[in-house]
Amino acid sequence: EDQVTQSPEALRLQEGESSSLNCSYTVSGLRGLFWYRQDPGKGPEFLFTLYSAGEEKEKERLKATLTKKESFLHITAPKPEDSATYLCAVHPNTDKLIFGTGTRLQVFP
Amino acid sequence: DTAVSQTPKYLVTQMGNDKSIKCEQNLGHDTMYWYKQDSKKFLKIMFSYNNKELIINETVPNRFSPKSPDKAHLNLHINSLELGDSAVYFCASSQDSGRVDNTGELFFGEGSRLTVL
Numbered sequence: 001e002d003q004v005t006q007s008p009e010a011l012r013l014q015e016g017e018s019s020s021l022n023c024s025y026t027v028s029g030l031r032g033l034f035w036y037r038q039d040p041g042k043g044p045e046f047l048f049t050l051y052s053a054g055e056e057k058e059k060e061r062l063k064a065t066l067t068k069k070e071s072f073l074h075i076t077a078p079k080p081e082d083s084a085t086y087l088c089a090v091h092p093n094t095d096k097l098i099f100g101t102g103t104r105l106q107v108f109p
Numbered sequence: 110d111t112a113v114s115q116t117p118k119y120l121v122t123q124m125g126n127d128k129s130i131k132c133e134q135n136l137g138h139d140t141m142y143w144y145k146q147d148s149k150k151f152l153k154i155m156f157s158y159n160n161k162e163l164i165i166n167e168t169v170p171n172r173f174s175p176k177s178p179d180k181a182h183l184n185l186h187i188n189s190l191e192l193g194d195s196a197v198y199f200c201a202s203s204q205d206s207g208r209v210d211n212t213g214e215l216f217f218g219e220g221s222r223l224t225v226l
Contacts, residue, residue, distance in 0.1 A: 034213035043113070043199050043217025044152070085150060091213055096165055099152040 002027040002092045006100035013078055013107050021073040021103045023088030033071050035064050036087040038102065044087055078107045112136050115200045115218040122190055123226055129186045130221045132200030140164070141183040142201040142215065143175060152199070158183055187223075195225045 005024045013019055025033065032051050036044035048057040050066040057064045061082060063074045073086055085102040092098065115132040122128055134141060142165075143155040157165040158177040172188040187194060201215040 032213050038150075041219070043201070043219050044215070045217070046214045049213050087150075087152065089152075089213060096154045096157070096167070097213060097215075102150050 002090070002094070002098050004088055004090050004098050004100040006086075006088050006103050008103060009101070010104045011106070013075075013105070015079055015107055015109050016077045018074070018076045018078070020075070021086055021105070023071040023073070023100055024069060025071075025088075025090045026069075027090050027092035027098070029093035030090060031093065032091040033066055034089045034091070034097065035062075035071070035073055036089065038085045038087055047086075075105070078105075080107045080109055083107045113200055113202055113216050113218040115198075115221050117221060118219065119222050119224075121224045121226065124190055124192060126190050127186070127188045128190060128223070129184055130198055130200075130223075131182070131184045132218060133182050134200075134202040134216070135181065136202055136204075136216060138202040138204050138216070139180055140203045140205060141177065141180070142203070143183065143185050144199040144201060144217075145169075146197045146199060146220070148196070156183075156185075190223075190225045192225050195223055197222045 003026050007022045035047040038044040048064040053068045061076050065072050083106050085104045087102045089097040089099045113134045140159045142157045146152045155169050156175045160180050161177045174186045177183045197220040199220045200218040203215050
């Protein structure tokens with residue numbers, strides 16, 4: 001069965017304290033892996049798509065990487081405005097995305 | 110301009126009632142979706158439509174009936190509401206076909222929080 005697991009469930013960081021979020025997956029053929037950001041009371045907002053192992057994407061303080069079993073979202077020198085829930089989703093050999101339950105990130109000044 | 114808008118944002122109702130949630134997108138996308146997000150933040154697809162044609166119909170009770178009058182609108186009607194239907198329902202759209210070639214880039218609305226008492 002296709003599955004996506006994100007860890008940790010919650011992460012508290014001081015402003016400037018870099019860290020990584022993990023997304024592990026087992027799927028029947030990976031067509032793509034996606035990262036989304038979700039603010040409280042809002043819908044998820046698309047961040048990145050990764051298609052193959054070794055691929056990396058960057059956007060401001062965020063960098064996403066992909067291996068054959070997992071993806072990492074690295075956050076460098078985070079700011080309070082980076083606080084949100086980060087969702088990972090995979091696209092296996094079916095017509096639908098499978099989402100993880102997310103990592104809730106809080107960055108304190 | 111809101112890209113994907115859904116109404117109402119909040120909905121509180123009694124068990125057994127029937128309710129609808131409306132969604133509209135002004136992005137010119139061909140595909141629209143309904144997702145359900147439970148209390149543990151798990152986001153699961155319910156339906157997708159491409160140019161008014163039903164593409165994905167997950168295992169949801171047939172009390173849930175989507176309707177797409179045109180490719181810019183996708184409504185969700187729920188009959189005989191149950192306690193377990195309480196969740197946040199998200200509408201989304203994408204530019205691609207919604208089939209296996211999708212890019213994963215979905216544009217979500219702000220959600221409709223349904224509470225069944």
